[in-house]
Amino acid sequence: MRSQLLPTATARDTGSFAWSLVRDRRLPLAVTVLAFVGAGLAGLVPPWLIGRLVDAVRAGTGEHAAVVAAVGTGISAVIGGLLTWVAMSALASFSEPALAATREEVFEQALALDASRVEEAGAGDLLSRVGDDVQSVSEALVDVVPVLAQSAVAVVLTVVGLVAIDWRLALAGLVTAPFYYASLRWYLRHSSAFYAEQRIAQGERAQAVLDGVQESRTIRAFGWSAAHLSLIDTASDRARRISLDVFGMLTRFFGRNNRAEYIGLACILGAGFALVRSDLTTVGAVTAAALLFHRLFNPIGALLGLFDDLQAGVAALARLAGVALLPRPAADPAGAAPAAGDLRLAGVTFRYDATAAPAVVDVDLTIPAGRRVAVVGRTGAGKTTLGALAAGVLRPTGGCVSIGDGPLPEQRLREEVVIVS
Structure with a gap:
């Protein structure tokens, strides 16, 4: 029964559990953040240099500007690559120990769980947590967190760069913010229930398969093979249908993001045309602003798109925290005499x-x-x-x-x- 499954931690408890894993590793976390910020700043240099090159060509002094743009772009690429390597190394130095601690704590708690509680929940629920859920959290830490960190830094610094070039062009680009917000809000509203349901379905499927393996002789002896295969098929079909629903939701989500990108770039180019025509800015500034905004497509797409993996990772972490935070049975008082008798x-x-x-x-x-x-x-x-x-x-x-x-x-x-x- 679903009501008998082991608990899933609340968002607050999950956050506290996650912080307890990384709070003793704050130095590598700080190095990670600073290195990602430096790499993000290096990424702003090429669009700015190209904008200056465009204005220099229009003024007839493009040769020197072209050399400066080429050299500056090369140097910024090298610096950005080195800082990204530093950030990834520092990230691994705190995320991998945190992941190991998660595995150890959950496994230790699983061994200490009340045996009757495990019986009520079913071994499949516990196995899916120490197996599938640990794997999902691992993938989130190794694959998702670095991309999210890079993307978040890139978005913030690019917006700052747009304001520095021309606040009016930045304002035109910000027209797209409500569309991104609406897209993300739509996704979050629909995805949370999907991912929670998906994890439960995976646990029920694991339990059905495990029962079939462990109790195979009993099932065959009573002629229940067809009925149990039907149970496994039903659990598997439910997990499959939920996965397909998630994929369809993601397709609609990405379409909404593409629409927001088109609107933002069109607004910047339209505003840039009007400003250049009125001699309020230069073609180079509009070029740099358009390139910077176009540079936002991948980071914003990654931030929004990786909510898929992030949601799955958070849902898995909440299930792990639900086990890790369970109260342990009280130990026997010291010196308690063993029971004697029949x-x-x-x-x-x-x-x-x-x-x-x-x-x-x-x-x-x-x-x-x-x-x-x-x-x-x-x-x-x-x-x-x-x-x-x-x-x-x-x-x-x-x-x-x-x-x-x-x-x-x-x-x-x-x-x-x-x-x-």
Whole structure:
């Protein structure tokens, strides 16, 4: 049941969890930001030099300006490349340890989880988190974060460069901002639910496949193969349909972005024509402004487009944080004496689902201390369920399990009785 899945952290808790992973690595984070800013500034040089070259050609002094433009563009490209390398190296030096810490913390918490809670959620949900979700966060850190950082810096510095060239041309370019905003708002409104649903569907699919592998003999013995294959097919089809819906949403999103780009460039060229005609600016300034604005296409497209991968990464991180932030069972008080006496199951009944038939019904069993007991029976008779109830892995629907003088808390019971499958 979906209500039994392990929790997903809230946006606030996810943010706190992410910050806890990087707060001790602030120096490489600062180096990353500064290096990306430097690389972004280097990227502003070529459009500015080309604009100066255009004005120099119109004035008849283009030869010297052409040499300056060529040399300056080459130097800025080298500097930009070096700073990008520094930024990527610094980014790796804090993101990779953070990712390793995430893996370790989630795995450690998974091992400490209450066994009955894992049973309720299904092993597939937990496996999809420590597998698929960790992989999604890893891809976001390695592939998405660097591009997002570069793109964000490029957008901010390019806007500053446009203002420095001519504030009126910058104002014309900003006409496109509401269109980008509307596109992003439309995307965020539609995408959040899609990605959350996609992660849940992947967990349910993993659980269905895992059940089929682990319980294959039982499924075959009861002739449930066709029914379980149908269950796997339904879960897989649901995950597939959600993925196709996401792809269709992205196609519409990119179309909206292309429309915003066309509007912005048309406004800059139109305003530039009017300003040049009125001798309020130069052709070189309009050229530089148009090139700078055109330079925004890729960064803005990356910022908006990578929200796809970023949303998936954030959704995965929220699921990991949901596991990592679960409260751990309280440890036994120091010096607590081990329980002594017979293991008793009194009137124990258990149902895996409220609507399903009980797996065991009204079982009375006493196992004297130190005695070995073998439980035998046909497949599906409830042997595994009975062992899980005795060990405190499952909570009885009716009746109680006790050792010695009386019932023990579930955590103590799990410390006294161990299942070796």
